[in-house]
Amino acid sequence: MTGTAINPLLRAAYLAKGGDRKITLVITWLSLKYQKLGYPDNAMFGSPWEQESYTRQWLERRIAFIPDFGICFYPGKFAVDKRSIIPVGDILEIIPNEEADIAVLQEPEHFTWFHHGKRWKTKFHLVIRLSTATQDYPRSIICNLHGVNPKFLEELAGVEIDLYGNGEDSDQVKEAGNKLKLVVRVHPGRDHADPLFHETTDVVCTTTAEALAMGKIVICANHPSNDFFKQFSNCRTYDDGNNFVEATRNAEPAPLTDAQR
Structure with a gap:
């Protein structure tokens, strides 16, 4: 799965x-x-x-x-x-x-x-x-052939960040969040199109595409695997911790054009 x-x-x-x-x-x-x-x-x-x-x-x-x-x-x-x-x-x-x-x-x-x-x-x-x-x-x-579930093109909601997945590293993720004094809520894995996720999630590149399709801001690492997404105005990339903070604070999404959809 x-x-x-x-x-x-x-x-x-x-x-x-x-x-x-x-x-x-x-x-x-x-x-x-x-x-x-x-x-x-x-x-x-x-x-x-x-x-x-x-x-x-x-x-x-x-x-x-x-x-x-x-x-x-x-x-x-x-x-x-x-x-x-x-x-x-x-x-x-x-x-x-x-x-x-x-x-x-x-x-x-x-x-x-x-x-x-x-x-x-x-x-x-x-x-x-x-x-x-x-x-x-x-x-x-x-060539990016992933696409996104059509449901993501129909949903718009507020932004809230949780982590979903019950893999082998779940406990280590919780511990890392506690050490950084972050509010990290780790939940069992769910289907990407589950109504629970109509606000936003982030897992791998597929979810990056889903979030963009929903009109969300995406903040991702400046890495070759994310090159496809840089063409979208709502995609913000970062190279280090300072860039990440700056991108996170400046998170006002722009509507998708027909071509981007």
């Missing part, structure tokens, strides 16, 4: 909307042994088809249309030392050559730690990286 799992699922659904593209979402299949390590809330699937059914049902509860896209599984395992799912074998073998047109890579470094198959650029006509913060590929292009 992380952003790197949910974002590609929603992206596949919206890219398939309208039916003028053939989209395939490629996700991992873990054995029961690794599912216990990598999946939340004791979620267990006896087969890829069972996992696909769960995935589509989860999606249908969150969007207002029935998307037409394929799901393809590659074998993987959960690497405890890296706290990450990594592929077993060559992912590219499961993708037919006649369908290997464009590949959108979500955190490609996970696929290449032990990659020993064809080069991505040999298999696909075009490789799209989602930001400059991802691993570089020769002749690949960088």
Whole structure:
């Protein structure tokens, strides 16, 4: 239930909307042994088809249309030392050559730690990286394909900052806030489009886009992963603590233009 799992699922659904593209979402299949390590809330699937059914049902509860896209599984395992799912074998073998047109890579470094198959650029006509913060590929292009849930374009509210997520570092985050004498409220993780978040949140770059879509001020680090957002007048970047304070005090949002929306 992380952003790197949910974002590609929603992206596949919206890219398939309208039916003028053939989209395939490629996700991992873990054995029961690794599912216990990598999946939340004791979620267990006896087969890829069972996992696909769960995935589509989860999606249908969150969007207002029935998307037409394929799901393809590659074998993987959960690497405890890296706290990450990594592929077993060559992912590219499961993708037919006649369908290997464009590949959108979500955190490609996970696929290449032990990659020993064809080069991505040999298999696909075009490789799209989602930001400059991802691993570089020769002749690949960088394009923000995230978009935001339409609900965020419809909501405007006041600003209040809380932290949501119940990951391994929750206790350390609370301790860090206490040391800095900040009011830090750490809550369990919730769906990004939950009505609870109609004021504002910040998690990763996806939420940065959501906040901008809602007409919010975004204050983010001057880092390559945030380059896309610098074109928006409501995006303020900082290089150090003093810049951060200055940007925070000067937080009066401007309306989005049609082009920015």
